[in-house]
Amino acid sequence: MKIADNQKLDRRALLKLTGAAGTAGLASMAGCLDDPSADDDGEIDELTITLSQFPDTIDPLDHITGDFFDVYDHIYEPLFDFEPGEGIFPRVVDDWEIQEGEGATELYLRDDVVFHNGDDLTAEDVAWTINRTVDPEMGVISDIGSFGLGSIEGAEALDETTVSVEYGAAPGLAEFEFGNYARALDMQWAIDNHDAENEAISGADPEDFNGTGPYEVVDFTSGEEIVLERFDDYWGDEPPFETVIFNADGESNGRVNSLRTDATDLTINILPEDVSTVRNADDIEIRRVTSFRNIFCPMKNTVEPFDSQEFRQAMNYAVDNEGIASSVLSGYGEARGQPIAPGINGFNDEIEPYEQDVSMAESLVEESGYGGVEIELTVPQGRYLNDAEVGETVADQIDQLENVSCEANIVEFGTVSDANSAGVDPDVIEIPFYLIGWGTITGDTDYGVQGFFTIPDNEARTFDDEELSDAILESQQIEDPDERRQQLEEVNRLAHEKAPFLFLHTQESIYGVREQIEWEPREDESVFIWDME
Amino acid sequence: MTMGKFLVRRILQGIFVIWGVITVMFGLRAVSPGDPATLMLGEGATQELIERVREQEGLNEPIYIQYFEYLQGMVVGDFGYSWRSNREVEAMVIERVPATIELAVAATIVAIVIAIPLGVISATRRNEPADYGATLFSLLGISTPNFWLGLMLILVLGVWAGLFPTGRRPVGFGQAMMTLVQYGSVYDLLVWLQYITLPALTLGTYFTALITRLTRSGMVDELGKEYVMASRAKGLPAVLVRYKHVLRNTMIPIITVLGLQLGTLLGGAVITETVFNWPGLGLRLVDALGARDWPLMQGIIVFIAIAFVTINIVVDALYNYLNPQVREG
Numbered sequence: 031m032k033i034a035d036n037q038k039l040d041r042r043a044l045l046k047l048t049g050a051a052g053t054a055g056l057a058s059m060a061g062c063l064d065d066p067s068a069d070d071d072g073e074i075d076e077l078t079i080t081l082s083q084f085p086d087t088i089d090p091l092d093h094i095t096g097d098f099f100d101v102y103d104h105i106y107e108p109l110f111d112f113e114p115g116e117g118i119f120p121r122v123v124d125d126w127e128i129q130e131g132e133g134a135t136e137l138y139l140r141d142d143v144v145f146h147n148g149d150d151l152t153a154e155d156v157a158w159t160i161n162r163t164v165d166p167e168m169g170v171i172s173d174i175g176s177f178g179l180g181s182i183e184g185a186e187a188l189d190e191t192t193v194s195v196e197y198g199a200a201p202g203l204a205e206f207e208f209g210n211y212a213r214a215l216d217m218q219w220a221i222d223n224h225d226a227e228n229e230a231i232s233g234a235d236p237e238d239f240n241g242t243g244p245y246e247v248v249d250f251t252s253g254e255e256i257v258l259e260r261f262d263d264y265w266g267d268e269p270p271f272e273t274v275i276f277n278a279d280g281e282s283n284g285r286v287n288s289l290r291t292d293a294t295d296l297t298i299n300i301l302p303e304d305v306s307t308v309r310n311a312d313d314i315e316i317r318r319v320t321s322f323r324n325i326f327c328p329m330k331n332t333v334e335p336f337d338s339q340e341f342r343q344a345m346n347y348a349v350d351n352e353g354i355a356s357s358v359l360s361g362y363g364e365a366r367g368q369p370i371a372p373g374i375n376g377f378n379d380e381i382e383p384y385e386q387d388v389s390m391a392e393s394l395v396e397e398s399g400y401g402g403v404e405i406e407l408t409v410p411q412g413r414y415l416n417d418a419e420v421g422e423t424v425a426d427q428i429d430q431l432e433n434v435s436c437e438a439n440i441v442e443f444g445t446v447s448d449a450n451s452a453g454v455d456p457d458v459i460e461i462p463f464y465l466i467g468w469g470t471i472t473g474d475t476d477y478g479v480q481g482f483f484t485i486p487d488n489e490a491r492t493f494d495d496e497e498l499s500d501a502i503l504e505s506q507q508i509e510d511p512d513e514r515r516q517q518l519e520e521v522n523r524l525a526h527e528k529a530p531f532l533f534l535h536t537q538e539s540i541y542g543v544r545e546q547i548e549w550e551p552r553e554d555e556s557v558f559i560w561d562m563e
Numbered sequence: 564m565t566m567g568k569f570l571v572r573r574i575l576q577g578i579f580v581i582w583g584v585i586t587v588m589f590g591l592r593a594v595s596p597g598d599p600a601t602l603m604l605g606e607g608a609t610q611e612l613i614e615r616v617r618e619q620e621g622l623n624e625p626i627y628i629q630y631f632e633y634l635q636g637m638v639v640g641d642f643g644y645s646w647r648s649n650r651e652v653e654a655m656v657i658e659r660v661p662a663t664i665e666l667a668v669a670a671t672i673v674a675i676v677i678a679i680p681l682g683v684i685s686a687t688r689r690n691e692p693a694d695y696g697a698t699l700f701s702l703l704g705i706s707t708p709n710f711w712l713g714l715m716l717i718l719v720l721g722v723w724a725g726l727f728p729t730g731r732r733p734v735g736f737g738q739a740m741m742t743l744v745q746y747g748s749v750y751d752l753l754v755w756l757q758y759i760t761l762p763a764l765t766l767g768t769y770f771t772a773l774i775t776r777l778t779r780s781g782m783v784d785e786l787g788k789e790y791v792m793a794s795r796a797k798g799l800p801a802v803l804v805r806y807k808h809v810l811r812n813t814m815i816p817i818i819t820v821l822g823l824q825l826g827t828l829l830g831g832a833v834i835t836e837t838v839f840n841w842p843g844l845g846l847r848l849v850d851a852l853g854a855r856d857w858p859l860m861q862g863i864i865v866f867i868a869i870a871f872v873t874i875n876i877v878v879d880a881l882y883n884y885l886n887p888q889v890r891e892g
Contacts, residue, residue, distance in 0.1 A: 086647040171612050232649040252658060253850065254842040277731065279840045287729040290722055444855045448601050
């Protein structure tokens, strides 16, 4: 019996020891595995950035998504530097000259720029890339072409380093567009390896990327991670980090956890409710900026009750957008009364947000003749800062009106996106009232209004009004910058008055960043490594 | 029924199930709101572009023609192209399979390593504190939702204690083994272990609780049988009787459940993969759902269905081989 007891004790002791050793082994893993991103002196040499969406297309022209630009701009660098509110500056394009009266601008390229595969950059590459972006017949139907380069008609190489860009609008507008969206692909590489004149570039290998940017791709795992390293033959200044890794996590709290556990150094789109978590943690901090992204609820005026200007204005008076910005967004937003944000060319300083006035709203509803109407607000979830909560609050405040009933319908973003591009044909419209956001990243009002309000050749518009459309079209032809800005301010005044949207707010961009990294976020939401130290 | 006939019948049934899954998926795509062409082109595409894409993709064809063309593609292994990335769906599915298999196998190992000893202890010490503890653990394990457990593990062991990373998979098992074999370094293996521990615990907890219960009840049944008493009376040590004779007899239903659960784990890791940003099939499925990338969604679900059906057939065949009563019945 005694022996048996001893054996039992031994077995238990062994089990305990094994368990303790296993736990200690697992627990010590974190300590054993040194952080490879830091040098001995603590300098960060490897930077990890966690986005909210990993690029699911590798063709740099086949998207118009901020997260994708954050990655691709380091591989396929912009031809110009763009500073919000200031304009464009030389980069790959050394200089440029407007060809008066010809609807064209000549771009003069640097002669020392090479692609990652060693090919020299030529004017033909730039012209071909611009043409591929704007021509849907050339390999890819590019949203960048439809939206970003909307007024650009084409480009032509004049010699080895000169490109002529042709456009159908005023030079100022064209400059905003190509200054933001023009990139360069290696024409021969793209055609030979990817049949890029007939289809989108696709693949899952580092060799499927070839730009002129300061970083080249060394490892790519589709949907997971893209690893960039400094490009040794880059023409410009050496970028600050040897290695940059981009990955993604669709959840704000997941991104914050990565930041807290040193798995990442910078992350975007942090929700207000996660801000205090970052603030309370060591070595990381919140950085924020009022972005160029406005949040609003379009009201399609070809269907009842939104065909009444009084009713649309009533919706604006019903909602306390200042209160929403301060409570639902915890102050990470500014109430707005026009389609675009401050700092954008054409922003009208004199327009204040609609101030909540319930009795005014109720009397405007009566004037419209739609008293007692029931409406539904369709709201996406997870796309913008606290979008579902914002939408529910808006619907609730409208529902407080005695003569309107309103409910919020929370859906996937795709449903709202479909609604936004469904046009204004009353027989087709299923969702006339929805919440959406738009970032006017070119820094020019035109980009924030033309897709929504212009009528000719714009099946996807959300509002049908000749006066507003004409005002925008007129602005596109004005060459004098001051005169054009005044006209854009008038466009914004008209938009405020006609209330094609229930105007809500300009949202802030909230980033979580390791304290060591010197970097200030930009209004246009771009994340450029070369701005960091 | 011979083994051959049994297998043929099960394979035919499996094909019918897979066809059903394909058809239901296609039906859902057909009735779901939203125009595929608009989804492909993104926000604000012009009507002209939308029409062109509809023509290119055959979306203007009658629905039954689209269905038969799709079915034809599936039969020859052509799952089509992702609407978003323009890549072959087969490639996008296959590249995520290793991560999901790693997670499913790790969760199964967690379950076996914890559940079987726990079940044995619980059965052999009935109505003692160890039994109460094991029963409580089983109850909690079965009742705790995956996503909550995952978040708690992230919070406690990842964020507060700082012991484990909170998500992602920087290195795969294959690469870790390559590093070990080529360079004799365990660094990658440790990194892999560090990253897979929390997801495997999360995914494996329900399974652990289930196997613990099965082991306990099976052991309790067997321990009451006469051969156990005879063995003890013959003078065999209690440990030998429990582990060599009783546990072995208990293992048949446990192995069956293990096999079937492995199939469930392959398809059921969606929540765990999402919580831990683990780049397997589940996470890709969620991404595809968000982007409404129907070809990719269909490809993943059909793959999961094929895997599930195949594992079921293999388990049935094994069970059939081990227990001829099934075949005869």
